[in-house]
Amino acid sequence: MSDLLQIGVKHDRPKAPNPEDLQLRFSEKAIQELEALKTHYPEIKACILPGLWLAQREYGGHLDGEAIAEVAFRLSRSYAEVEGVATFYSMYNVAHQPGRHKIELCTCLSCYLCGSYRLRDLVREKLGIGHGETTADGVFTYEEVECLDACDRAPVVQVGDEYIGPLDETSLLALLEKLRNTPESSVVKLADEIVQVHLRDTERVR
Secondary structure, eight states: OOSSOOTTSOOOOOOOOOGGGOOOOOOHHHHHHHHHHHTTOSSGGGGHHHHHHHHHHHTTTOOOHHHHHHHHHHHTOOHHHHHHHHHHSTTSOOSSOOOSEEEEEEOSHHHHHTTHHHHHHHHHHHHOOOTTEEOTTSSEEEEEESOOSOGGGOSOEEETTEEEOSOOHHHHHHHHHHHHTOOSOHHHHHHHHHHHHHSOGGGOOO
8 A cells, every 4th residue: 555645544734834934936927817816706715716726736736735825825814714715625636745647537326337446446556556645656646536427438537627438448558658658737737727717818828
């Protein structure tokens, strides 16, 4: 079993940095995007969700205490309020730094009946990791998820913004090889695409 952090295993919540130690890491692009997003909402706290997606992009796919604190600082909210939002939604990566590519395998009924557990076993065999674990080289994180609402493509996985299926053992191995040779993080790419969806065409920073 991997000695890395597992989902479902007791772990510390993201730790807030001391205010005097906070290092702001948002790029100029991110700052401009956040300022634009603030104008979309009647109350600034409504900007926490897109602000967290910005932070997930800027911090390499992981919302650690520093990332959460920066969102709180830039939105003038408390750390506890922003952390409460970040830890509520599973699409925010607060538990640990994910790999470059996060493979989310649907294990609900349709996918189960179509062979998702065979794919699960193959992932465990080829990558040496189980649910919620990351490979030692930092390339892959594997998670088993509830219904992805793509039963017509069962068994299906989500990688970044893509639903890929139906998969069998051969096509899954081909997918893993393709991802291994893809240097761009699909985790960071997904965060950026969600940010862009929130912005008007005139607000996107080129």
